[in-house]
Amino acid sequence: MKKPPYKIALLFGSQSGKTALLAKSLYQNILDRNLPCDLYDLEGKVLEDFKDYEVIILATSTYGDGEPPDNATQFFQSLKGSNPLSLGEKKYYALIGIGDRFYPHFCQAAVDFDQEFKDRGFQAISETFLGEFQEQELIEDWTSNLLYHLDFIVLNQTSGLE
Ligand SMILES: Cc1cc2nc3c(=O)[nH]c(=O)nc-3n(C[C@H](O)[C@H](O)[C@H](O)COP(=O)(O)O)c2cc1C
Numbered sequence: 001m002k003k004p005p006y007k008i009a010l011l012f013g014s015q016s017g018k019t020a021l022l023a024k025s026l027y028q029n030i031l032d033r034n035l036p037c038d039l040y041d042l043e044g045k046v047l048e049d050f051k052d053y054e055v056i057i058l059a060t061s062t063y064g065d066g067e068p069p070d071n072a073t074q075f076f077q078s079l080k081g082s083n084p085l086s087l088g089e090k091k092y093y094a095l096i097g098i099g100d101r102f103y104p105h106f107c108q109a110a111v112d113f114d115q116e117f118k119d120r121g122f123q124a125i126s127e128t129f130l131g132e133f134q135e136q137e138l139i140e141d142w143t144s145n146l147l148y149h150l151d152f153i154v155l156n157q158t159s160g161l162e
Pocket of ligand 1: 061065066101103106133
């Protein structure tokens with residue numbers, strides 16, 4: 001296992017741009033914290049593309065009948081088809097799901113991503129956020145909590161989670 005500081009890949013799946021905006025703002029917050037982070041649009045990306053990162057943060061909206069947005073479909077399939085992490089390999093993830101409560105499968109893409117990450121042995125950094133784009137205060141609270149945990153995990157392996 002690599003020694004800290006760990007690298008963060010901040011990914012976004014977004015169709016009409018709202019979640020992309022949110023991810024860009026989160027990216028700025030992470031950089032302001034002097035943590036090593038790269039931002040990626042998920043279009044054309046697969047899990048393998050992020051093998052050098054120890055932390056994956058994913059912001060995704062939901063489309064269709066509870067599916068990931070188009071630009072995140074390929075990544076979702078690659079995650080689903082990937083092998084669980086091998087022993088000794090430790091990876092972290094955090095998820096923020098943006099949707100609309102009007103739809104019966106509210107934020108379903110984030111719920112499904114969450115399950116896939118867990119099934120593959122990724123460890124959650126914080127509770128997955130499920131909400132609407134305009135719920136800015138809740139998003140800010142979630143972000144503060146995430147940044148707090150990121151500091152520990154990225155810079156100091158021993159003081160993070162449990
Ligand atoms: C055709 C269509 C289908 C949608 N389906 C869902 C859905 O199943 N569940 C959900 O929570 N939101 C659904 N939404 C709402 C979007 O996820 C929401 O508007 C989100 O803010 C869009 O973010 P984006 O601009 O990053 O793509 C749907 C929106 C559209 C236009």
